[in-house]
Amino acid sequence: MKIYTPPTIVRYFLRLTLTALFAVSFGLTQPARAATDSRPQKGGIKIELSQKGVYRITGSDVSAAGVNPASIDPASLRLFHGNSEIRITVASAVDGVFDPTDAITFYAPGIDTRYTGTDVYWLYWGTAVSGRRTLPANGAITGDSPLISASGETLDVEENHTLWSDTPDAPDADYWFWEKLSAPQTTRLTFDVPSPANSSGDAVLSVYFQGRSGGSHHTVITLNDRVIGDEIWTGALAHFQTMAISQTDLKAASNQLTIDSGTAGSVIYLNRIEIDYLKNLTAKSNALIFGIHQSEKVQVSLSNFSRENISVLDVTDPVNVSLLSGINVQTINSTFKATFQHTGGEKTYAAFTADAVKTPDRITYKKPVDLKNPANRSDYILISDETFMPALEKLCELRRRQGMQVKTAAMEDVYDAFSFGFFDPAAVQAFLKHASENWQPPAPQYVLLAGDSNLDYRNYFETKKQNIVPVYLNHTQELGLTPSDNWFVSFDENSPVPGMNIGRIPGADTEEVAAIVNKIIRYETTEADFSNRVLLVADDDDTAFEDLNDLLASHLPFDIFADKIYARLYADLDEVTTNIKASIDGGELITNFVGHGDVTRWGAEPAGGGDFIIAPEDVKDLTNKDRLTFIVALNCLNGYFSQSFNYSLAEEWVMAPDKGAVACIAPSGLSHSQEHELFSTAVFENIFQKKENRLGDICTQSKIDAYYSGASDKVLISLNLIGDPATRLAVYRNSADQVTAHWITASAGSGGKISPSGETPAFDGSSQTFTITPADGYAVADVSVDGASQGAVTAYTFNAINKNHTISAAFKVKSGGGGGGGGGGCFISTLQ
Template sequence: MRLPSATRRIPLLLALLLVLSLALAACSRGDKSPQSRPPSATQSSANAAAPVDAVKIVVEEPGLYRVTAADLAAAGFDLATQEMAQLALTAGGAPVAFSMAGSGDEQAITFYGEPRDSRYGSQNIYWLNKAQSEAQPAAVAAADASPSDAAPVTTFRASQHLEASKNYLSQVTDTDDHWLWESLFAPAVYTVTFDLPGYAGGDADMVISLWGNSEDRSNPDHSARLRLNGETIGESAWDGKGWKTLTETVPAANLLPVGNELGIELPGDTEAVVDMVYLNQVDVAYDRQLATTADEQLAFSLPGATDLVVSGSAGEDALVWDVTDPLMPVALTGAVADSGGLRLRTTVGDAPRMVVLAEPDALLSPDAVLPATGADLRDNPEGADYIAVAYPDFIPALQPLVEHRRSQGLRVTVASIDDVYDTFSYGVPDPAAIRDYMRYARDNWTGPAPRFLLLVGDATYDYRGFLDGSTPNFVPTYLLSTHFVGETASDNWFVSLDDEDDLPDMAVGRIPAQTAQQVEDVVAKTLAYEADTTAGEWDGRALFVADNEQEGFQTIADNLAADAVPASYQIDKVYLGSSDNPTSQIVKALDEGVGLVTYVGHGSMNVWGKDKMFQISDSNALDNNRLPFLVTMTCLVGYFHHPTATSMGEELLLNPKGGIVAGLMPTSESLATDQTELATNVYAHMFGDAGTVGEAIMLGKRDLNLDRNLMQDIIETFTLLGDPALVLQKPG
């Protein structure tokens, strides 16, 4: 919890360390291939695929792809019985031109594929359908590329992009890519080694992107020097926290075809107490020879109507495609092979032409070909009150809760996250697909509109799996910018369905499980809670826990206990300073049974209070069979999206022996005054007109005073961990 700035100041260095400890994951990415989550059991069992009318072709690098009839047959798609006019290839809903040739198992389609440029993943999905869809078949057009008598060019301007995603920084601005390469504390040197494939001589242009991550009263805060192969090529000094771009032209004498060493040095020659800089990326533009090898594709850009000659192994059987429009490439014909190489002429056009050349053996194979067997989630004539979006392998464990909610009269729909992607984001992972699903259900299904959204599966800010040991992204969250910690998780975003405001239109909750057993545990706790016949003996007790009074936390707790909770509750209090061992008092109260727990004070991912009144290890050890609902007026306790650590809020919910039945907790930092208003509103609805805890939270957010500058962060980042349709046990 943060107090208003008038009553609280944090020294610069302490603030820097706090941000580093909470928001920065400094693990190195291994050599594994990035993936957002493991394949589900349904994705992994395609050995004997049933016949299908569509397949998903997965690609992760740019180039010309060949997919054979045998590849497609393994996924259940029979290419041999199809004419080209009966097929349609699409990506992102747009038609993609392709060619088809051959016979038998070697019959194949060829197309130009590109990866996604997205923080949510690099894999792209190309859909091959039997053409009964809106997309119409598109054959690759041809254009004459016969060479003229003009002198041909033999080089092109190539670009070498150097980047590694090793460090996550939530507070970088002006980008949705929060992954940086290397952190440097002055004095320091970091060396980047790189080659220049096909280097043809001449100068190179280098662009180095840096992020200054510290600031001081002195000016400048930062100083950097660039050395290439032992020679200084540039230096710069700048002030403040933010992006810095260094641009240098490097003479040919300083460049090597292989083994260039770029040193980024922070000499530490400023007056700043701390000079911390992140290297983000390096781009090198240089002249490259137009030359090929038998097993590699060559991609190059040249002006329109340019004669060129490609040396190396390329012959007249090479595929040469103009991919300036990557969805509608054009096959270039008429190239002539002679002793000097393959001669051709780019097509006429005002813009530079992007061309890919590949010999037959260099055509790429897709990363995977998967049967498209998912459900179309738009088709739901019954409508729904309650929608669960789950990782596929977790759906069986969820079924007892589904049946329980149906027995209460709710119309329940359970959707695999894969089907959500297939229906609303063309098969590629994207959190927006969940929101679009909710909007579609509200606007098109039989009414009344859905009331509840339950997300079943853990999430992470490491969408692409850069970090070793990163939590898989079972069901993603949405990351948005906040005032104090930069970007953080917002499940509220999924149910904020009107563009004119960010208020929730549905109740949303999450079971942040990483295994089916964890889903079973939470479901069992939820069902046992609602069926508890001892309710009335213990659920009429409310426990208020508060941090130090010097910052007003105990007064806030007193006011809430007196004004927001019905008089029928017995109020118990554990305040810092009132006991030599507040932890044991909290555990004792939970063991005896309380219906409601409220914490007010400082917090982080794994602790309540600066004096550690209650820690994550305490939550793991709980063995209470009477489960309270938890409201935390603090910071970061619900930070469920950390890729390598578990928050206290998650541990309390996932504890199979006890803990809590559900809880309202933040994924960010915010002000005590704003948190108090939310808690007051939630209690008013929880003990008033709301039938469920999720609806009490939704209505409590909708009642907030939006004229307060930072109230938006409260709406977006206070998250329900647990079932939004949970009915609170109340005294009497």
């Protein structure tokens, strides 16, 4: 019997919360989405940055991005942030040319959303509209007015180390937290307060919590060994505890804040702390961003600049920035101070010297994206990272040979066109909705998302798992945060019913994606000898699991046979596992599991622990290369594909090279048997009665059938297809869709490599090139094709392919620095 003890992280993904009010106050405002787009629809420079401040881009920067600055008229330069053109300063000679030393300067307020901390700007030129320029403003001191050298500041101190998926109101609220506190736990935080003014006035310290347990909470807060707050509150709700303190209680460095979580049985999360205090207006590294809140006219004194060329911008409205003139600059000892007049009202200013101006993190020229072109027409859309596209090209070619029009969309292009370049999953939905409603009819039917996703958008867990195609986290009542690809194709905001067939394949790199592509191609181009068998597996603790499988068996036609493995009938679960693997290796059209599950296992309870039947290591044991199955997982959580630390079992089935499953449909949330019955019955009816065989059509229609038969919207939201929705199941195939593929097996000896390596599919009549690359100190000795020597070539192309082939490369140590031996040119051969 296999016993599994889950790691403490196994339930980290369970739900989120905070009210919309707190979401705003916590700085979780979202980047604008491109419902309307005022940007010039042409090529431009994409500017990415991760800090707020004043930025400069020079003609040399533009040149490094691949644009000749001499082709730019400085008067035509326009800078956009989201849908707004912002005012910029252009420092250029009057020759009408943007020279290498010319520059534009602009203010960026920064961005901080649940998705990203990277802000995006777009620079355009050459349009008929002149660019907007920084406005002038008078900062000269006139008349008598009070002088201030300090102003109110709000300091946010926050770290994100854990999440609670079960937070109410997720995912709209902040669901990342600093620390989980289980009473009577005490925690101590250390934080700095930049430049606190020497004042006897009041300051305010607020601590933001999230209740997890539903009862009473008692939080006692101590600052620098003095109790400043003692409060009782209740419920699994967002709560903030605000305390008035003296300005003198704050130190510039190493303040100690202690939180005692008090009441036994209480469980809360610490979210962040906020300090409202009086801050000295002293520059750091010759820059200072600050607010002035006086309603009346005052003189503002700024200090601690090491240079004299001090500029002050009014950045209250970041779109309409103005530059203050008449600044009074004086020398104080070895530093400089600036004084200007604030005319009244709530305003934000940025003061800086030239050496404090920042350079963007990334400056890239981007060609126009044609994803909004109404002339586009496609049956099949593939979205992935641009670097993954070569590994996906064979899959696209398979679809084309089946008569589909294919459109590939690089993920960055989708962001650029539909969320102004911001990382935002909503861009995917906006793109697909646009394609459905605006491209040439008929609308696209199939969407494949290719590449890993990660619910940790900001990489707080530091796992480095990428969001190659992002996940959208929906909300379900039982689980909270629930990954849902269905959301991307639900175009009516009032309905979860999908408008396209969608699926995704995982993969961290091109090799993993290519391995899945090869599995799909082999599956679809090979005549199946196992299409008359279906495996029905039931968990061991509820006869209802068996009853559902028996019901599904009754939907099979006379020529389709059911193999049943019911764990309750076995004394040892190891024998169940062995028999499941043997059945799949022998060939099963569909493998249907009914029972319990967690993210990575069959048979385990969602809470973790206990016995299990199948885990990722069992998938790795399979040998069913030519007999891939289609997995239908009627359990909980197997389809939770966006974990930060591992892959879900649904993904493991599909990612296993040359084995496992061609696709898997599984829930990313908690499920109910009644909904499983409605969905799985529809699956079997759509396949075996209606003879539908494209997986996307089967799964999407079955979800819709279940939904309209009484299942909740979870059946639409949480059932995710891991696999290509256009894959043809190995039964009831249309001969008109049949495509012939051949396989070329490539290998290399020590001392170099051949690319691509392993088995590579090649469609009938196509070409395939292999590149042979020796390692340092080695040369190509020989390349053999189908056992015949081709000499020491460094590339070989098969043309008009109509059968399987082999190619192997051998290498030798270079002798006496004499080069590669045997020639290094490209030898092209046509093999029939």
